[in-house]
Each structure stands twice: as C-alpha cells, then as structure tokens.
Amino acid sequence: MAATNGYSGHKGILDCYVYYFNRSYETLEGTKLRWVCSHEGCVVPILTDINMVIKKEPRIHAHCPPDAAERAADIAKAKGKKIAKETNEKTSAVVDKVRIEVPVSVLGQLPSKSALSQQVRRTRVQVIQPPPNPQALYNLVIPARFANIMKRG
Ligand SMILES: [Zn+2]
Numbered sequence: 001m002a003a004t005n006g007y008s009g010h011k012g013i014l015d016c017y018v019y020y021f022n023r024s025y026e027t028l029e030g031t032k033l034r035w036v037c038s039h040e041g042c043v044v045p046i047l048t049d050i051n052m053v054i055k056k057e058p059r060i061h062a063h064c065p066p067d068a069a070e071r072a073a074d075i076a077k078a079k080g081k082k083i084a085k086e087t088n089e090k091t092s093a094v095v096d097k098v099r100i101e102v103p104v105s106v107l108g109q110l111p112s113k114s115a116l117s118q119q120v121r122r123t124r125v126q127v128i129q130p131p132p133n134p135q136a137l138y139n140l141v142i143p144a145r146f147a148n149i150m151k152r153g
Pocket residue numbers: 017037038039042043044061062063
C-alpha cells in the first residue's frame with residue numbers, strides 16, 4: 001500500500017457535497033483514492049486518482065447537499081467555542097469576534113447573540129469543571145488551566 005496516510009482527514013467538495021477521504025488502494029492504473037459523502041448515513045463514494053481526477057462519478061445522493069452558509073456558520077460556531085476555551089476574553093467579545101468574521105449571507109444561519117453567548121458560557125463551564133478530588137496528596141495534579149487565576153466573562 002502506498003504511503004497515502006497524508007490524505008487522512010482531508011475533505012473534498014464536489015457539486016456542493018462534502019466528501020471525506022476514506023482509503024486508498026493500488027490498481028493497475030495506479031493509486032486510487034476513495035472518498036465518502038460526509039452526510040450522516042450516506043455512503044455515496046467517489047473514486048479519484050492522486051491528481052484528484054475523478055475516476056468514478058458519485059451516485060445520486062438521497063439527501064440535499066449541506067448548505068454552504070450552514071457549513072460556514074458551523075465553522076464560525078466552532079471557532080467561537082475554541083476562543084472561549086483558549087482565552088479569557090469577555091463572552092460578548094467572543095460573540096462579536098464570531099459575528100464579525102462571517103459574511104452577511106451567513107449571519108442569518110448563526111444563532112442569536114444571546115444563544116451564542118450561552119454557548120460560550122456553556123463551553124467555559126465544561127472547561128472549568130474541576131478534576132475529581134485526589135485520594136491522597138501525592139495524587140494531586142493541578143491541570144495547567146487551574147494554575148492561573150481565571151477571569152469571569
Ligand atoms: Zn451523500
């Protein structure tokens with residue numbers, strides 16, 4: 001098998017459908033890459049060669065393609081969660097950062113400001129959740145995130 005691990009986690013978009021890299025295998029015509037639709041429960045594959053030339057067209061999907069705006073909104077929400085987890089910025093600042101970066105066409109797909117704020121707060125509660133009490137002092141490990149003084153958002 002060729003060293004195509006480099007494709008793992010890669011995504012491709014064809015006709016608005018998103019495909020994840022599935023596996024690669026050798027054929028007489030060279031390495032083929034198999035990609036599978038990202039939609040839950042859908043197994044429509046595409047075959048390409050390593051130059052991303054389509055070798056086998058996908059069958060018809062039994063679902064609509066994910067809406068591009070919806071996808072962009074998901075990415076924006078994930079980014080907000082990341083900022084919430086990794087910084088001490090105020091909740092409202094995190095929400096503004098998320099909203100400022102998305103195109104106007106995507107804003108409608110985002111949850112409301114208050115829903116976004118709630119999401120940021122919820123993400124932080126998860127992060128703040130302390131580890132269980134140690135049974136003995138020598139088991140005590142203070143996670144890095146508790147080693148600093150935390151500021152409330
Ligand atoms: Zn599909």
